[in-house]
Amino acid sequence: MTDLQTRAAPPGPAAALRRAAPALLGYAAVRALGLLALALWSAARDKDAYTLLTARWDALWYARVAGGGYGYEIRLPNGDVHSDLAFFPLLPWLERLLHAAAPLSYGGAGFLVSLLASLAAAWGIFAVADRVYGRRAGVCAVLVWAALPVGIVQSMAYSESLFTALAAWSLYAVLTGRWVTAGALASLSGLTRPIGLAVVAAVWAAGAVSLLRDRGARPADPSGRIGGPAPGPGASVGARAPRTAVVLGMLLAPLGAAGYVLWVGRRTGRGPLGYLHVQAGWRNGFDGGYAFARFVAAKFTSFPSALAGLGLIAGVGLLLWLYVVCVRQRQPLPLLVYGGVVLALALCASSYFGSKPRLLLPAFPLLLPPAVALSRLRTSRSAAVLGCLAVGSAVYGAWWLNGSGPP
Template sequence: MTRRNAWLYTFALFLLHQFIVIGGSFVFVSRHFSVPSLKEYLQYALIDNFVRWDSLWYIRIAHEGYRWDQPAAFFPLYPYLMGALHDTLGLSYRIAGLLIANAAFLLAIYLLLRLLAMDYPRETVVKALTLLVVFPTSFYFSAVYTESLFLFLTVGCFYCIRERQWLWAGVFGFFASMTRNTGILLVLPFLYEYLADKKFQWKEIRADILLIGLIPAGIAAYMILLYTKIGDPLGFVHAQKYWKRSFLWPWATVWQGTWDMLFKPRNGWIRKHRLIEAGIAYWEILLTGLSLWKDRLRLRWSYSLYLIAAVTVPLLSPSPLNSYFYSIPRFAVVIFPLFVIWALLLRQNRWLIPVIVISIVGQWYLLDKFTTGYFVF
């Protein structure tokens, strides 16, 4: 895929994303709120509606930094970038956060198109990106959340790995692990692809393998920051107590989460919330398993290693008092190999259209709930 074609597809997919998300926001804000003027309506639909829940933590960190332990659960790159735009350009934290999120998603689409085109035909690549754009939780790519930035940095790392640009791969990995703790998982594809490039001959290994250390260095830098600010380098781990997260083996999380969903009486949105969380958790586990079983769904081993780790990690830290599959539908949207497998599975276009329609309807349903103030993963 040429750069020109990649950019054309990028803008087409980004516009589709904007149409779904911004169009839905206009409809749902109009439906649920009585806004006194057109200016306030536009501000609410375009800005305020995408600043909820975790967004407020990022804005707080951008404004005042880390003064106590609870904000440590949120990694620093995104809020610090927001603060930098606020200080240099005079943008509000909200506008800065939205600008970063949307720009990062645009770049993530482009890099993902170029990355996947190394291994798959154009039809499969575009299909995978379309499935990503319409996924029910993809509206987070346009919210003041880290999804867009993390996806961009993750894909950038993979792209540089495939291009054998080890230094740049390490740089992308460094910033990815300053955005989310799961950024450290990029060590796996880096190491595999490096060794594969050397034909797994130990005598061929050079000093540039040490560049892999840049990836965990991102978390190390955050630990140093936390030590200087709150005196606890593991503050991002200890802060999980505020969300009632605890350790559990993945199979136990799946079992307990299924039991919780089926047999604990709940009504209304809470029950639907649990059903959606469980459904997407099963979906990602199923696709991962199929990719390891079916030859036609098999990925590069570097993608599979990252996929297995990225699917497993959230299952290690459920929040039993909130949900065993806590936030998994939002975490899943940045695991790009899932959408490659899904595209390969939907070879026949007669299945693709219904899946896209159902996904868009699901995204609008969740965005409607998000607009009315419900916690959506």
């Protein structure tokens, strides 16, 4: 890995867009293939693809918040209460804004937000991977992210694309020493999804290392950069900033999540633990993976389901192995912290198990090792691999949304 401190200053927006153009065009092509497959599959089953993307599952909850604010809940026969307070507000706010400015339904506005945010996320993923591993790896990282089996969620009126865009650009801001920007984006990510905590943790970890490293170090040069490599992933944050900027970024980072959680606590009358109570009504919580382990173990009660159990174990093993590879490749500390927290929250939460692949969608640092491997192949070979992944993702996404879909 090329040390970030030896890289030139980040290019301007126009140059950065030109550099990212192959990745963005490739991303658009992969997602267009997925949408085309969904349209054809849905038509064959007399279903409307646009409805599947904008008016089912969580998209309905976001649209309801956008249209009428918070306060809606469903009481199930078993006593569980599904409250819309479980859904963070940034996506509904944007849906309401677009609905007021254009002739779009709330769900349609969410679909447009996701399309634009997914492109921003792809650009952010490219920017991070390009800075750490180079342009070719950046293009491969974006295409692998686009071609994930559950990649169709990136085009739905869900919050995953918006969150990934904010997370990726916050991490890039950390890597380039733009601490206030990093903190502001982390705060917005905390208004988007509960795993905004992963972005906050990344900013805090990198900020703490930066402040500790700054003690006794020589003053930064006028460009804000320091010469010479420093060992360890924590030293991969490649630009020095004034301590006040680092501290301000760290203070800004948790404000979004903390503000919403405290507001929910006040609204429910349960104080700081109010949001946890809301999540409990959805049977969501953090149990260290106990419920997930029981779910996997239950698969081995019969032969057909045992195959699914083996597949789940293999999938978890693959994710853990990828994270170990990330550590061995000495990814920058912010990426390791962010990817590790997203992985831990997804695997150790007691939420509905079918949603775990979707919850892992923002964990793009885990895709950097395969992206680096693909970037080292001949162009024809890497194109063939990525093409197969794109076709498989398109077919699976079309089948999935016309079936059980993302919970």
